[in-house]
Amino acid sequence: MSNDILIKVENLSKSYGDNEVLLNVNMQIEKGEVIAIIGPSGCGKSTFIRTLNQLEEVTSGTIYVDGEDITKPGVDLNDVRRRVGMVFQHFNLFPHLTIKKNLTLAPVKQKLMTQEEANKKAEELLERVGLADKADAYPDSLSGGQKQRIAIARTLAMNPEVILFDEPTSALDPEMVGEVLALMKELADDGMTMIVVTHEMGFAKEVADRVMFFDEKGILEEGTPAEIFNFPKSQRLQDFLSKVL
């Protein structure tokens, strides 16, 4: 396996009882790559990226992170999750903690940094996402866009190797989508490895290196943004694009 491959998925299947959600999904992502996952609602996109940090257990198949099989029993999932960060649709900030504390809690609790180091890092990150003045505010006083930018900063505070974005702009008012996408683009430009489940076709087109179209329990079509958006092969993708573009 090449050293550049961060995540490799082999024959991944997932069912809830009799309900099969994913069937034999194969994919891999290299360091620095940005992958956009698009597709209709209920096609298993979210379930798929949630298996990548084992928030969802797989029914069968294997997921390698840095060459290590994380679906094996006995794997230190906390360690895997330190490397595979996640940003949620509903931000999931910790409402009882200040913004700064939201950023420093995990690294300090896991003894990856001292409180001082974490504070310094948090200040840098808040500066970077343009919310340095909110360090001592509580999440509920923020707008949706600001919350999501903080959530991204919180994930960055762990220095992850890859970040999974689960529909990061779907819960936002339209006027706030831009600021979050801009931040994500910056991250991509800085070389962060990202897997983004999104309905923002513009973002997929402009930022992604590869686009995967999920339908019918797996990846139906994948390719560069140009291939996917300009020359869709399957009828399903054509139908999908005609609806969203």
Add this chain to the structure above:
Amino acid sequence: MKKKLSLLLLAIVSAMLLGCGQKAEETGKIVKTIDDLEGSKIGVQLGTIGDIYASDYEGDEAGTTIERYNKLADAMQALRQGKIDCVIVDEQPAIACTKGEKSLVILDEPFTLEDYAICIAKDNEELLNKVNGALEELKEDGTIEQITANYIGDDTKGTCPYVTPEGTTYDSGKLVVATNVAFPPYEFYDKGEPVGIDMELIKAIGDKIGMDVEIEDMEFDSIINAVDSHKADLGIAGMTMTEERLKSINFSVPYVTTKQVIVSINPDAEGRGLGLVENFKRNFIDDDRWQYLVKGLENTIIIAVCAVFAGMFIGFLVAIVRVTFDKTGKLSLLNKICKLYLAIIRGTPIMIQLLIIFYVVFKSVNVPKLLVAIIAFAINSGAYVAEIMRGGIMSIDDGQMEAGRSLGLSYRQTMVSIILPQAIKNVLPALANEFISLIKETSICGYIGLMDLTRGGDIIRSITYEALLPLVGVAIIYLIIVQLLNLGVGKLEKNLRKSEQ
């Protein structure tokens, strides 16, 4: 807010006091002789000899009914108010509680003659023999007569108390004595100490057999249980030997013979003996009786505070086990145990739990009653706190757990740093309310003879034979505490809401 509250309190107090001063209602039947008992409403103290004899009349053709009261004071109050027609009771208590009451009379004709004896567990022949020996000696040397004279008889009262002979040693250990200190002149409280004929007599017996007497005050109908279960070595409480009692317990030789008499309404008397102010003075001021309430309140607060904190600890643990099982499927066995605990505690009355813990769980261990009460209420409160906490944890969005875990925090770290702080904040008002109900629930502590606020009021009632005023006093104290706490909870809720904005 405060003004309204005090106005409300004032209104309640005055309403209750008016009730205290009310004249007895007109009653249907005046009992003048034993023959009049048929078809009347007879009041007795539960489990006493009066109860047993009166029960012979129950359900007869004339329609006699028996009203059983926990306390003699309650029976007397009922009689004054015309709820019953007469009370059958031992002679000496009857004299004590009709003193200065023109409205009540003791019928000249005695109901029955009774022998009082000391009860001892069936398997404790050794103690029985010792006590019988001591009683014989005390009868012979005139000590029993002397003690009786110290409490009965206007000329001799208070002149000849029993004094422990010099050189008495207590080599044979402690003698735990079960009694019901609400039966003057045999046992009653004077300045917080149990005194009376029985109390001095048992002291004299203890001195004879070299045992140091320790008095355990409890409900009359609990005494035989306590002796039988070895919570106490013996019971002395003006108790008559009956066949029914002999089935479960042994009796010593009788130490005194007394009469059962009938207390009835005096049809010629006008109104009650005492006015409201005198009544208040008699119940709370004389002999510093308010101190029973202060001491009781202290215990009530100690029990409630300790139990609520211990209960929270138990509740947290149980809630975490339950939630962990629900969310991850782990801790299945512990979860089953917790569910059983919740089912038992929430499915049975707290009073039964308290009695079981006192008489069964701590049967042979000598644990202070205060601790027993704290343990019982903590276990009880824990079950309710557990469900409150579980609700609180379940109300936190799953996304919080996912966010914590996706940052590499362990399940425990996420629980402690992220879920619990939010859950606790959400349930604080509910926890405070649990504390408020706990304070009121502790009023059953009297059942194990522990002096809480309610029992403090009961003791005053057993001294003054006045039911209403001490009860009203106790009720007002509870009401004030609960209202203060309610104010606190209201402020807390307001602050919590503020911090959310």
